[in-house]
Amino acid sequence: MFRLPIVSNSLRVSLKNGNGAIRCLSYTNRLSNEKISQTKQDTSSSSSSSSSSSSSSIPNPNFTHFGSKTVAKDDKEKLVAGVFSSVATKYDLMNDLMSLGIHRLWKDHFINKLDAGKRPNSSEPLNFIDVAGGSGDIAFGLLDHAETKFHDTESTMHIVDINPDMLKEGEKRAMNQNKYFNDPRVQFLVQNGETLDKIESNSKDIYTVSFGIRNFTDIQAGLNTAYRVLKPGGIFYCLEFSKIQNEVVDLGYQQWAKFLPVLGSIVANDYNSYQYLVESIERFPDQETFKSMIEKAGFQSVGYESLTFGVCAIHWGIKV
Numbered sequence: 001m002f003r004l005p006i007v008s009n010s011l012r013v014s015l016k017n018g019n020g021a022i023r024c025l026s027y028t029n030r031l032s033n034e035k036i037s038q039t040k041q042d043t044s045s046s047s048s049s050s051s052s053s054s055s056s057s058i059p060n061p062n063f064t065h066f067g068s069k070t071v072a073k074d075d076k077e078k079l080v081a082g083v084f085s086s087v088a089t090k091y092d093l094m095n096d097l098m099s100l101g102i103h104r105l106w107k108d109h110f111i112n113k114l115d116a117g118k119r120p121n122s123s124e125p126l127n128f129i130d131v132a133g134g135s136g137d138i139a140f141g142l143l144d145h146a147e148t149k150f151h152d153t154e155s156t157m158h159i160v161d162i163n164p165d166m167l168k169e170g171e172k173r174a175m176n177q178n179k180y181f182n183d184p185r186v187q188f189l190v191q192n193g194e195t196l197d198k199i200e201s202n203s204k205d206i207y208t209v210s211f212g213i214r215n216f217t218d219i220q221a222g223l224n225t226a227y228r229v230l231k232p233g234g235i236f237y238c239l240e241f242s243k244i245q246n247e248v249v250d251l252g253y254q255q256w257a258k259f260l261p262v263l264g265s266i267v268a269n270d271y272n273s274y275q276y277l278v279e280s281i282e283r284f285p286d287q288e289t290f291k292s293m294i295e296k297a298g299f300q301s302v303g304y305e306s307l308t309f310g311v312c313a314i315h316w317g318i319k320v
């Protein structure tokens with residue numbers, strides 16, 4: 001057994017050798033136990049998973065997917081930016097309609113399960129980064145959780161997004177709730193999550209990304225960058241749509257997905273952006289494939305939890 005360096009006194013992670021089971025000291029036994037059982041499950045299921053890979057059907061490395069279309073890699077960033085600029089002001093409303101409000105439960109679970117914050121007996125605040133975090137709800141939720149549960153009012157947050165319009169929505173949210181606006185602990189930054197040029201290596205304790213990474217042109221580059229910016233002992237934590245594992249639910253979802261672009265055109269006068277969102281969900285790798293990509297980036301004790309029959313999943317990994 002070897003010990004990981006301390007993320008902070010409040011977030012100590014130790015990693016058992018062999019099967020990769022982990023124990024989070026002073027962090028959350030619940031998360032730790034799930035990781036242990038997940039790792040066992042993952043080990044026994046080996047890597048026989050099939051299903052889609054985001055790049056599997058594109059042989060030319062200069063091209064990539066934009067939803068179901070094949071586009072030049074250089075164009076994808078602009079196309080994705082167009083989608084989110086278009087949906088930015090209606091983002092919350094559309095999320096509620098599209099997920100029937102369930103996205104709020106998934107996000108609450110994501111934040112509670114991570115259970116991050118500077119513990120009262122610790123002297124070191126945590127450095128969070130929420131990538132593709134434009135709307136701000138995950139970032140503010142994490143800070144609220146840290147304050148409510150651990151009286152942590154010191155940990156810092158970088159909210160980064162490639163799209164300034166989405167970041168403006170986050171700032172608007174901070175202003176409206178009269179919290180985290182002009183707060184020196186919170187910084188909004190326009191950055192591509194694939195590179196995070198302005199974020200120092202080994203500088204973050206917690207990296208979160210929620211419903212954002214499937215939009216990256218190069219998802220593996222995004223994961224490699226997450227690894228780069230995390231400190232040893234830091235945690236990668238991702239919420240994203242995934243592969244539904246129940247045939248009946250999948251059938252229901254397929255019908256609902258056909259209707260979503262129509263809903264987009266009614267509510268936001270924008271059929272195409274919502275068509276893209278549906279297609280990007282279909283293109284995203286399944287749970288096991290994404291898990292192996294996280295491992296490829298160098299993370300250890302990688303695991304996941306499927307939510308709502310696999311409609312989405314939380315994936316995590318530790319930088320050792």
Ligand SMILES: C[S@@+](CC[C@H](N)C(=O)[O-])C[C@H]1O[C@@H](n2cnc3c(N)ncnc32)[C@H](O)[C@@H]1O
Nearest residue numbers: 084132133134161162163166192193210212215
């Ligand atoms: C569906 S929204 C998710 C927003 C928020 N995290 C949430 O959970 O509601 C996707 C976000 O990913 C951002 N995004 C897309 N590609 C990105 C990239 N390469 N780097 C950083 N952000 C990106 C978009 O601008 C958009 O704000």
